[in-house]
Amino acid sequence: MTEQITEATPMKDTTRSLREARLKKRHAAEKRFQWYGRLSIAFGIACVLFLFYDIISKGHGAFFQTYINMEIEFDGEKLGLTPDSSEEEIRAASFNSFFKKTLREKYPAAETRREKSQLYAVFTSDMPLILRDMVIADPSIIGTKQTVSMIADDDTDVYVKHALGTDSDISRMGDFQRSIVDDLHQRGMIEKKFNAIFFSNSDSREPELAGIRGAITGSFLTLMVTLLMSFPIAVATAIYLEEFAPTNKFTDFIEVNINNLAAVPSVIFGLLGLAVFINFFGMPRSVPMVGGFVLTLMTLPTIIISSRASIKAVPPSIREAAMGMGASKVQTVIHHVLPLAMPGMLTGTIIGMAQALGETAPLLMIGMVAFIVDVPGSVTDPATVLPVQIFLWSDSPERAFVEKTSAAIMVLLTFLIIMNSTAVWLRKRLERRW
Amino acid sequence: MNTAQKTNPEAAVEIPGKYQTVGHPLLDDPKMTVRSTSVFYAEKQAIFDVDLDIGKNEVISMIGPSGCGKSTFLRCLNRMNDTIDICRVEGDLRLDDEDIYSKKIDVVELRARVGMVFQKPNPFPKSIYENVAYGARIHGLTDNKVQLDELVEKSLVRCGLWNEVKDRLEEPATGLSGGQQQRLCIARAIAVGPEVILMDEPCSALDPIATATVEELIHELSENFTIAIVTHSMQQAARVSQRTAYFHLGKLIEVNETSQVFTNPEHKLTEEYITGRIG
Numbered sequence: 232m233t234e235q236i237t238e239a240t241p242m243k244d245t246t247r248s249l250r251e252a253r254l255k256k257r258h259a260a261e262k263r264f265q266w267y268g269r270l271s272i273a274f275g276i277a278c279v280l281f282l283f284y285d286i287i288s289k290g291h292g293a294f295f296q297t298y299i300n301m302e303i304e305f306d307g308e309k310l311g312l313t314p315d316s317s318e319e320e321i322r323a324a325s326f327n328s329f330f331k332k333t334l335r336e337k338y339p340a341a342e343t344r345r346e347k348s349q350l351y352a353v354f355t356s357d358m359p360l361i362l363r364d365m366v367i368a369d370p371s372i373i374g375t376k377q378t379v380s381m382i383a384d385d386d387t388d389v390y391v392k393h394a395l396g397t398d399s400d401i402s403r404m405g406d407f408q409r410s411i412v413d414d415l416h417q418r419g420m421i422e423k424k425f426n427a428i429f430f431s432n433s434d435s436r437e438p439e440l441a442g443i444r445g446a447i448t449g450s451f452l453t454l455m456v457t458l459l460m461s462f463p464i465a466v467a468t469a470i471y472l473e474e475f476a477p478t479n480k481f482t483d484f485i486e487v488n489i490n491n492l493a494a495v496p497s498v499i500f501g502l503l504g505l506a507v508f509i510n511f512f513g514m515p516r517s518v519p520m521v522g523g524f525v526l527t528l529m530t531l532p533t534i535i536i537s538s539r540a541s542i543k544a545v546p547p548s549i550r551e552a553a554m555g556m557g558a559s560k561v562q563t564v565i566h567h568v569l570p571l572a573m574p575g576m577l578t579g580t581i582i583g584m585a586q587a588l589g590e591t592a593p594l595l596m597i598g599m600v601a602f603i604v605d606v607p608g609s610v611t612d613p614a615t616v617l618p619v620q621i622f623l624w625s626d627s628p629e630r631a632f633v634e635k636t637s638a639a640i641m642v643l644l645t646f647l648i649i650m651n652s653t654a655v656w657l658r659k660r661l662e663r664r665w
Numbered sequence: 666m667n668t669a670q671k672t673n674p675e676a677a678v679e680i681p682g683k684y685q686t687v688g689h690p691l692l693d694d695p696k697m698t699v700r701s702t703s704v705f706y707a708e709k710q711a712i713f714d715v716d717l718d719i720g721k722n723e724v725i726s727m728i729g730p731s732g733c734g735k736s737t738f739l740r741c742l743n744r745m746n747d748t749i750d751i752c753r754v755e756g757d758l759r760l761d762d763e764d765i766y767s768k769k770i771d772v773v774e775l776r777a778r779v780g781m782v783f784q785k786p787n788p789f790p791k792s793i794y795e796n797v798a799y800g801a802r803i804h805g806l807t808d809n810k811v812q813l814d815e816l817v818e819k820s821l822v823r824c825g826l827w828n829e830v831k832d833r834l835e836e837p838a839t840g841l842s843g844g845q846q847q848r849l850c851i852a853r854a855i856a857v858g859p860e861v862i863l864m865d866e867p868c869s870a871l872d873p874i875a876t877a878t879v880e881e882l883i884h885e886l887s888e889n890f891t892i893a894i895v896t897h898s899m900q901q902a903a904r905v906s907q908r909t910a911y912f913h914l915g916k917l918i919e920v921n922e923t924s925q926v927f928t929n930p931e932h933k934l935t936e937e938y939i940t941g942r943i944g
């Protein structure tokens with residue numbers, strides 16, 4: 232060192248220019264590095280924006296549904312009913328033929344079998360049942376004319392949303408059906424309304440009747456089981472390992488394994504759940520309880536690791552203060568460590584829950600992929616969950632399911648964003664503490 | 666470090682086997698007695714065979730170069746060393762003739778009788794009130810809110826903090842200044858009615874004015890409590906304590922009246938330390 236300096240002193244100018252060149256290089260490198268950072272952030276944001284644009288542009292249509300307002304005469308003769316008919320009689324009546332007959336009368340042009348079936352196909356195939364339910368709810372409408380807001384079939388819906396007034400042929404509709412829809416449109420009978428069905432119905436083979444209520448309920452029940460199982464277990468584990476366990480080979484072994492568990496692909500947990508809960512303990516398939524157990528296995532490492540980190544972050548001086556006051560170990564933990572670590576623990580839990588909410592693979596393994604029309608009422612009813620519903624719809628051939636898929640993704644993303652923002656908010660609060 | 670006239674401290678204290686503490690480590694009628702006490706961190710010995718008495722209502726200060734085991738020794742007196750897994754304490758330590766390391770003694774009870782104030786002010790991140798009330802709560806000292814309020818007020822008054830905080834008892838203690846926090850920690854310690862208070866460099870994180878306030882407080886408290894204080898400031902030791910113990914590399918070298926230690930130390934090492942040649 233000393234030699235270099237003495238050697239350099241006579242050549243002051245050269246050292247300076249050397250230094251300046253070096254400085255320039257350093258500045259350039261710094262600039263370059265900053266630009267790498269900016270570019271990668273820009274790339275990330277662009278990807279997210281593209282994803283959102285793609286999903287929203289595809290999915291926003293699903294929040295609206297095409298209805299056809301049509302005047303229907305509930306002719307007592309055609310139905311074979313009177314306003315005094317009992318519910319049983321109404322149930323026995325053939326609303327199917329009544330509905331078809333009514334339509335044929337409105338569109339006498341439908342003559343051939345094909346044309347007739349295209350006429351019926353303008354509306355959802357459940358329409359006769361919906362009319363029957365209307366009559367059951369209010370038998371006095373028999374013999375009167377009512378304007379009924381009828382649900383359009385998915386093909387009609389797609390046509391109205393995307394192809395009306397254009398030449399594009401994106402729906403699978405026949406020419407005759409098309410002419411009828413065009414006619415309905417011209418007569419101003421077609422109306423797009425907020426799609427309440429999407430939120431109030433469960434899955435259905437008919438896209439226009441399919442909704443996410445069953446999947447959301449299933450997700451909710453599954454997450455509840457996951458939360459109730461994983462939070463207490465994880466917090467107890469974290470506290471024990473951090474505060475009570477001696478440091479020896481055995482606890483080291485446990486620690487390594489918890490960290491490894493966090494890296495196990497979730498599908499393995501699904502297989503484990505299948506083998507243990509369903510095959511060994513004989514629990515039913517496709518139910519939120521088993522799904523919750525499987526997701527508990529999956530989220531435990533996440534919550535344990537973040538809980539331990541937040542317990543570690545509690546300053547040891549607080550523990551010393553409590554112990555010095557004569558608090559026992561348990562009192563120290565419950566009175567001081569836990570309250571301070573709780574926001575961090577909750578953050579970890581929410582992130583774990585968000586992971587669980589988006590998880591599909593392990594649930595496929597335990598049969599939560601079934602086509603389920605009923606909204607699950609308890610954790611032991613067959614159910615599906617939101618991401619599995621998305622998976623199922625994305626696999627369906629009907630074009631109308633494309634927008635349903637994207638809409639369901641939007642709902643799922645909304646839940647995830649809410650959960651993650653809550654986690655961020657909690658973390659902020661934690662930081663403000665000290 | 667490399668000045669020639671300075672004696673190598675390690676060589677100077679090389680007294681094989683039992684060494685002799687000079688001065689007057691033992692007293693008649695002591696509050697606490699420490700006999701043949703050694704402390705180990707795993708295999709490493711941090712305190713070597715110390716004999717020392719701590720008198721009733723006296724302030725005894727422990728001085729010595731850093732790392733010489735002052736804190737370790739102090740923490741033996743209320744068994745805070747129990748919280749360190751690798752720490753092992755040997756010897757006979759008594760509080761009023763009760764063996765504090767015997768199985769019959771409950772550390773919870775012991776720590777209520779021997780309170781502790783730490784180097785860095787460490788109030789709980791709770792309200793000022795809760796900080797002082799905490800000890801009373803866990804030891805079940807009061808029956809109702811009125812008594813608890815009284816106790817909190819009394820403790821804060823004794824620490825000269827009452828006037829400063831009486832309008833903000835519900836505010837977080839972490840919002841107080843460093844000196845106020847340290848006095849709050851002392852209030853918290855005396856609220857449970859200890860007999861002995863251990864202080865481990867209680868002023869080292871404070872500015873000179875706060876230090877003066879705390880020293881004054883120590884002086885006042887010494888009327889009612891026995892206080893053992895570790896300090897790295899010889900001036901502080903001289904100001905607050907009646908007796909001073911000098912530790913060196915885990916050994917108790919000298920114990921004498923504070924005035925004597927600072928004016929006329931008996932041991933060569935003590936002299937080197939107080940004249941600034943070790944440190």
Ligand SMILES: Nc1ncnc2c1ncn2[C@@H]1O[C@H](COP(=O)(O)OP(=O)(O)O)[C@@H](O)[C@H]1O
Pocket residue numbers: 706711729730731732733734735736737738749
């Ligand atoms: N928790 C611990 N684990 C291991 N060694 C420790 C621990 N605390 C203190 N020591 C060792 O014990 C010796 C005395 O430390 P300490 O009592 O803190 O000294 P002082 O308070 O006089 O500065 C030092 O050598 C230190 O390295």
Ligand SMILES: [Mg+2]
Pocket residue numbers: 735736737865
């Ligand atoms: Mg110390």
